[in-house]
Amino acid sequence: MESKQLQRSPDLALAGAPVVAPGHTYETVNDAINDIVLEKGFRAGWGFLFGISFVGVMMLGASVFWLLKNGIGVWGLNIPVGWAFDITNFVWWIGIGHAGTLISAILLLFKQEWRTSINRFAEAMTLFAVACAGLFPLLHLGRPWNFFWLFPYPNTMAVWPQFRSPLMWDVFAVSTYGSVSLMFWYVGLIPDLASLRDQARNKLAKLAYGALSLGWRGSAAHWNRYEVAYLLLAGLSTPLVLSVHTVVSFDFAVSQLPGWNATIFPPYFVAGAIFSGFAMVMTLAIPVRKFYNLEGFITAKHLDNMCKVMVATGLIVAYGYAMEIFMGFYGGNPFETYMFRNRALGPYAPEYWALWICNIFTPQLFWLKKFRTSIPLMFAMSIVINIGMWLERFIIIVTSLHRDFLVSSWGMFEPTIWDWGLYIGTLGFFTFLFLLFLRFLPAISAFEMKELVWKKEGKRASMPKSA
Amino acid sequence: MAKKTENPVYGLLAEFEYPEDLIHAAEKAREAGYRKMDGYSPFPIHGLSEALGIRRTRLPLLVFCGGLAGACFGFMMQVWTSSIDYPLNIGGRPANSVASWVVITFECTILFSALTTVIGMIALNGLPQPYHPVFNVAAFSNASKGRFFLCLESKDPIFDEVKSAEFLRSLEATSVALVPTGYTPDFVGLDKDTQHAV
Numbered sequence: 001m002e003s004k005q006l007q008r009s010p011d012l013a014l015a016g017a018p019v020v021a022p023g024h025t026y027e028t029v030n031d032a033i034n035d036i037v038l039e040k041g042f043r044a045g046w047g048f049l050f051g052i053s054f055v056g057v058m059m060l061g062a063s064v065f066w067l068l069k070n071g072i073g074v075w076g077l078n079i080p081v082g083w084a085f086d087i088t089n090f091v092w093w094i095g096i097g098h099a100g101t102l103i104s105a106i107l108l109l110f111k112q113e114w115r116t117s118i119n120r121f122a123e124a125m126t127l128f129a130v131a132c133a134g135l136f137p138l139l140h141l142g143r144p145w146n147f148f149w150l151f152p153y154p155n156t157m158a159v160w161p162q163f164r165s166p167l168m169w170d171v172f173a174v175s176t177y178g179s180v181s182l183m184f185w186y187v188g189l190i191p192d193l194a195s196l197r198d199q200a201r202n203k204l205a206k207l208a209y210g211a212l213s214l215g216w217r218g219s220a221a222h223w224n225r226y227e228v229a230y231l232l233l234a235g236l237s238t239p240l241v242l243s244v245h246t247v248v249s250f251d252f253a254v255s256q257l258p259g260w261n262a263t264i265f266p267p268y269f270v271a272g273a274i275f276s277g278f279a280m281v282m283t284l285a286i287p288v289r290k291f292y293n294l295e296g297f298i299t300a301k302h303l304d305n306m307c308k309v310m311v312a313t314g315l316i317v318a319y320g321y322a323m324e325i326f327m328g329f330y331g332g333n334p335f336e337t338y339m340f341r342n343r344a345l346g347p348y349a350p351e352y353w354a355l356w357i358c359n360i361f362t363p364q365l366f367w368l369k370k371f372r373t374s375i376p377l378m379f380a381m382s383i384v385i386n387i388g389m390w391l392e393r394f395i396i397i398v399t400s401l402h403r404d405f406l407v408s409s410w411g412m413f414e415p416t417i418w419d420w421g422l423y424i425g426t427l428g429f430f431t432f433l434f435l436l437f438l439r440f441l442p443a444i445s446a447f448e449m450k451e452l453v454w455k456k457e458g459k460r461a462s463m464p465k466s467a
Numbered sequence: 468m469a470k471k472t473e474n475p476v477y478g479l480l481a482e483f484e485y486p487e488d489l490i491h492a493a494e495k496a497r498e499a500g501y502r503k504m505d506g507y508s509p510f511p512i513h514g515l516s517e518a519l520g521i522r523r524t525r526l527p528l529l530v531f532c533g534g535l536a537g538a539c540f541g542f543m544m545q546v547w548t549s550s551i552d553y554p555l556n557i558g559g560r561p562a563n564s565v566a567s568w569v570v571i572t573f574e575c576t577i578l579f580s581a582l583t584t585v586i587g588m589i590a591l592n593g594l595p596q597p598y599h600p601v602f603n604v605a606a607f608s609n610a611s612k613g614r615f616f617l618c619l620e621s622k623d624p625i626f627d628e629v630k631s632a633e634f635l636r637s638l639e640a641t642s643v644a645l646v647p648t649g650y651t652p653d654f655v656g657l658d659k660d661t662q663h664a665v
Contacts, residue, residue: 026509026613152548160548164557169570176578183585195509195611214595217602218610220493220506222592224516225524229588232530233581240577247570450613451510454486462484463613 017304019114019452021296026450027463029297033192033446034199036292037439045291050435056428063421064139072142074418081401081413086136088393089423091248092276093133093430094174095269095389097181098241099277100126104184105237108230114305116452117297120445121288121437122281123185128433129280130178132426137170139422166250173247180240184233187226190216191447245273252396258339259400262327268320275313275359276389278306282382284434286375288443297444303378307366310385314363317392321360335405343399347412352395358388477600477648478504478620479631480607481640486512489615492638493518496619499634503623507601507616529587530580537579541572604644618646 042050067074077084100122107115138144150171152160161168193213200206216222249269252260282303289298328340343352362384365371371381403410437443453461483489489506496504497520506515549555550562560567589595601607601618610616617640619631628645635643 030509030612152544158553160553162555162557163545163549163571164560164564164567166570169574172571172574176574179578180581183581187585187588191509191611198608198611210597211595214589215597215599216594216611217599217607218507218509219592220508220512220515220519221521222594223508223511224521225526225588225591227511228524228526229584232527232584236577236581236584240574243570243573243577250570447510454510459485459487461613463609 017299017301018456019299019301020117020449020456021299022456024296024453024457025461025463026453029449029453030195030199030446032294032297033442033444033449034196037196037442038200038202038205042439043291046435046439049431053428053431053435056425057432058428059421060425060429063418063425066418067139067422068144072140074416076414076416076419078411078413080404080409080411081398083140083397083401084413085394085415085419085423086140087251088390088397089426090133090136090140091269091393091397092390093129093136093426094177094248095245095273095276095393096280096386097126097129097133097177097277098245098270098273099281100124100129101177101181101184101237101241102274102277103281104188105234105241108234109238113452113455114302116448117294117444118281118285118302119448120185120188121284121434121443123181123188124434124437124441124443125277125280125284126181127178127185128430128437130174130181131433132430134174134178135426136422166247166254169247170251173244177240177244180233180237184237187230187233188445189441190214191218191226192442192445194218195446196442242270245270252400257400257404258333258335259324259328259343259396262324264320264323264327268317268323271313271316271320272389272392275310275317275363276386278309278313279382279385279389282306282310282378283386286379286382288438292438292443294444297449300373303375304372307372307378310363311366314359314385318360321356339400339403342403343395346399346403348395348399348402351391352399355388355391355395358384359392362388474621475648476621476628477603477646478618478626479628479635480601480604480644480646481617481619481635481638482606482609482642482644483615483617483639484641486515486615488639489617490514490518492617492635492640495638496617496634500625501619501623501631503620503626505618505620507607507610507618509611509613509615512615524591526584526587526591530583533583533587534576534580538572538576540579541575542568544575545571600646600648603647606642606644 075085077086100119103115103122104119104126108119138147141147149155150161150168161171190213193209194216197206197209197213200209246266246269249265253262253265255261285298285302285306289295325340328336331337343349362381365377365381371377398413402413450461481492483492486508489508490512493504493506493515497518502520504519506512506519508515545568546563550564554562557564601610601616606614607616617635617638619626619635621628625631632643632645
């Protein structure tokens, strides 16, 4: 009995691990976060990654140029597979964004202290992921320069958008999501921009942060409204984030295609979104905390919690897969039954089984403490889960489309170099934006961390009087 | 119209090391009868607005109105375009197929509420306001770092440069500075050791 107790003690130690390393003061928190932004010049590692990501941005530019010049025939899609990489990538990117909102809004409402040090960059991740996501349906329009036809404005054709279509719902959901995420992120940044304004020595930086901070001075009356506004935004973002992936799932579920027309889709898509989003937060957090020495803020406790969220959401996703298969056979619809047989045994079977391995078996390893404490293992697994969630969307879209009701209309989808170019290009673009964010904006919410340090350390957190 | 001459002194700014001291000072100042005052801190301090006697904000009410306006806009837009102005038969659904309007009505509600929240918060706070007298005090740059300030404003009827400064010094303030109203480039703030210069 005693030896068992001893064996369990590391677990208990982890459960009680701090959300911020002890001994921090307002000044150390302030400097650790602001110095990354205010330091002169660029770090070599940052410059190297920036260069690589810039190649990705160029690749994106070339892919978009080629697409606009020639039309979407340069992609591998066809009839019957009219949605392929573009919609896969759209759903994947928008799903990644969801973890940012979950961390910043839902965990705030649940008063989860550990969210404080990861919310800022998770929100940035959301914004950049939504920017990448929005690109795909826009380009898939074929004539993207007519995108404004999606909005209800009085026009010479005297027609209106078709509001009964889930694709229109998607336009409103995603644009609202993008706007609200941007506002939430900016509101969170205002006090930190003010502190950068006060501490910047470079005149241009002082001016830029000064303008962006709107003259914030930390007045108690302002903080009073600010906190109410922040809570309201969290309260508004919570149903919004759940609605966005629900609406994305409606793009599929409202149709009558075998494999898409399923009532399990909304909850299973939302869980999948959070699952992949947390994997991406982890993929980003691990290198960021290492290279910028932020291990005292993004602690083992954070990584451990993220692993647990991934196990939970991964199990919901597993339930979704199982229920889909069950309904496919139990429903007795021969087209549905065939669809699931085709997924598991048809031409896309390798991708299907790869997604099972990545999404269902991999997160189960997080039950073991070894996998929740080893940084290289967590990093590798977060990437595996990202790949798995991409495969999930690919399988849902392509296997349902490529063989539907009539055998004569069956087909296959093979991606072209431009499909890959655009996808890898958005990965580069995302990294590019994220690196710019790390360099020019505080990656951790300094004012919330100071508040946390006040709660944890009390008077010990005070700043010694400067000479 | 004759412009009222501006008081060259905006107020007195006391600096504190601990948030608890700031709350305590605010309570004492209120007890002493001061009403025109404000606290400044690098993060929101619970209990400070109560101590300063700041009233509850009207923001939630505004946001409710914004959300209501969004819901009406989203719903009426769809009803008018799809069932009145140009009704189309889509899959045999009725012209006013309310269930289909739910999603966009919801999204508009959220969008309008969020816009009202952010614009309302910024506007009620009187931002953007690049210039404010408290920025004249050099030590105030720490208000965004790790120091806490209480400003007694000169428009308060019981404000008195000398007596109020004495009062602030009795409240464990680490320094007390006079805040000039106008921008004075040479002004570096006043410590308790230096003389009043304004």
